[in-house]
Amino acid sequence: MSFFPTALENLIDQFAALPGIGKKSAQRLAFYVLSQPDEAAQRFADAITDAKRNVHCCRVCQNLTDEEVCSICRSERREKGQICVVSEPRDVLSIERGREYNGTYHVLHGALSPMNHVGPDDIRIKELLVRVAENDVEEVIMATNPDTEGEATAMYIARLLKPFNVKVTRLAYGIPVGSNLEFADDATLNRAIEGRTEM
Numbered sequence: 143m144s145f146f147p148t149a150l151e152n153l154i155d156q157f158a159a160l161p162g163i164g165k166k167s168a169q170r171l172a173f174y175v176l177s178q179p180d181e182a183a184q185r186f187a188d189a190i191t192d193a194k195r196n197v198h199c200c201r202v203c204q205n206l207t208d209e210e211v212c213s214i215c216r217s218e219r220r221e222k223g224q225i226c227v228v229s230e231p232r233d234v235l236s237i238e239r240g241r242e243y244n245g246t247y248h249v250l251h252g253a254l255s256p257m258n259h260v261g262p263d264d265i266r267i268k269e270l271l272v273r274v275a276e277n278d279v280e281e282v283i284m285a286t287n288p289d290t291e292g293e294a295t296a297m298y299i300a301r302l303l304k305p306f307n308v309k310v311t312r313l314a315y316g317i318p319v320g321s322n323l324e325f326a327d328d329a330t331l332n333r334a335i336e337g338r339t340e341m
Contacts, residue, residue: 150176202273204249204266206231214246221245223280227270227299229253229287237285245283248273253291254298260291267299274306281309288315288333 146154150172157168175183199205200212203225207213214220214234224245228234234247252265274282282303286292300310316334326334 199249199251199266203247204251204269205234205247206249219244223278224283225270225273225279225281226283226285227296228285229292229295233285245281250286250295253286253295255291255294262298265295267302270299271302274303274308279306279308281311284310284312288313 153172153175154165154168157163157171158165160168163171175186178186196208197206198208200207200215201210202215203212205212205214221244224243225248226237226243226245227248227250228237229250229252231249231251234249237243237247248266248270250265250267250270252260254260254262254265270282273279282299284296284299286295296312303310314333315330
């Protein structure tokens with residue numbers, strides 16, 4: 143038996159369907175939306191509709207944009223010979239926060255995962271190969287996550303890029319700055335030793 147009106151139950155279910163949102167959080171969000179003035183609730187609804195209608199993939203890098211080509215791909219200041227391959231659009235934001243990388247990106251929109259039925263045709267690998275074939279690309283940096291799917295994706299793409307004579311690199315792994323060695327797991331320590339650099 144439901145304690146809430148059907149419309150409220152539907153709103154809670156929609157919030158609960160979002161990643162990382164449980165039933166209790168969904169209820170809090172739904173009650174918050176209902177407590178807002180009509181104008182604020184309408185702005186929220188309009189923002190969702192507007193984003194869904196206007197945001198799409200960049201024709202070049204597959205990142206999200208509301209134009210045909212995103213601002214990073216349009217920028218004359220970017221190093222066009224470098225492409226950093228990431229799994230998701232949010233990964234671009236993570237790298238940009240560091241303000242060190244000045245190349246371009248390619249967003250795969252996922253990672254290879256046979257267990258979840260995600261194969262090469264389900265992510266944006268073909269578009270990357272076309273970019274490398276048609277442009278003067280010197281380096282492709284694989285910045286997929288350091289988990290099983292990310293590693294498999296990076297190795298698969300590296301194999302596909304071999305015939306193009308382009309340098310393929312992988313992000314270094316290691317001990318986070320400010321942490322202690324005693325808390326690092328074996329795999330992290332091994333990666334840190336393998337990826338050591340000269341001082």
